Amino acid sequence: NAGVMQNPRHLVRRRGQEARLRCSPMKGHSHVYWYRQLPEEGLKFMVYLQKENIIDESGMPKERFSAEFPKEGPSILRIQQVVRGDSAAYFCASSPGVNRDEQYFGPGTRLTVT
Amino acid sequence: AQRVTQPEKLLSVFKGAPVELKCNYSYSGSPELFWYVQYSRQRLQLLLRHISRESIKGFTADLNKGETSFHLKKPFAQEEDSAMYYCALRAGANNLFFGTGTRLTVIP
Numbered sequence: 057n058a059g060v061m062q063n064p065r066h067l068v069r070r071r072g073q074e075a076r077l078r079c080s081p082m083k084g085h086s087h088v089y090w091y092r093q094l095p096e097e098g099l100k101f102m103v104y105l106q107k108e109n110i111i112d113e114s115g116m117p118k119e120r121f122s123a124e125f126p127k128e129g130p131s132i133l134r135i136q137q138v139v140r141g142d143s144a145a146y147f148c149a150s151s152p153g154v155n156r157d158e159q160y161f162g163p164g165t166r167l168t169v170t
Numbered sequence: 171a172q173r174v175t176q177p178e179k180l181l182s183v184f185k186g187a188p189v190e191l192k193c194n195y196s197y198s199g200s201p202e203l204f205w206y207v208q209y210s211r212q213r214l215q216l217l218l219r220h221i222s223r224e225s226i227k228g229f230t231a232d233l234n235k236g237e238t239s240f241h242l243k244k245p246f247a248q249e250e251d252s253a254m255y256y257c258a259l260r261a262g263a264n265n266l267f268f269g270t271g272t273r274l275t276v277i278p
Contacts, residue, residue: 059213060213087264089264089265089266091266091268096270097270098174098176098256098268098269098270098271099214099256099266099268100268101265101266101267104264104265111264112264112265115265147214151264158216158219159216159264159266160215161206161213161214161215162213163213164213
């Protein structure tokens with residue numbers, strides 16, 4: 057089991073462009089979580105998804121950010137019209153789906169907006 | 171609202187010395203607390219959770235509801251313990267609330 061995979065590991069975008077971050081959960085996991093870590097801060101919850109459903113998006117900015125976890129393929133966090141303040145490390149975690157179980161983290165994607 | 175506070179950004183101890191990483195939380199309900207660790211060039215991983223009440227790599231943490239604390243302790247620090255440590259709280263749903271982390275350096 058390769059663990060949670062994220063790609064790309066590093067992404068550079070100019071202001072106004074779109075950023076797409078991908079997360080492949082561990083095999084057998086149907087729950088995915090996205091967290092953002094700004095410089096000098098802890099990880100902040102953004103969104104919690106199950107296959108084809110958004111369960112909790114209370115931590116996601118209302119504009120420009122969206123997330124999906126389709127029936128087939130990875131979960132995608134999409135940031136439209138990126139701004140400098142979006143520069144951060146974005147971490148994905150997955151869990152098997154049993155309530156309140158352990159989350160396994162990916163290596164993160166570091167987004168830099170120039 | 172939920173909050174996790176780790177007051178120390180940096181902590182240095184000598185090898186063999188006791189270490190304590192502080193974590194305080196704020197939550198009105200019944201919390202579930204965790205410690206996560208990130209070693210150099212590795213991904214974040216779970217170290218221990220309060221409901222397990224177990225010792226992992228010599229570390230223990232006791233949930234003190236009166237003081238709303240979940241400090242991480244180890245009696246004798248080892249060089250391989252040098253890492254970034256995050257305290258986290260799960261409140262209600264599955265998402266976690268993290269502290270800002272403490273970077274532990276064990277001096278040989």
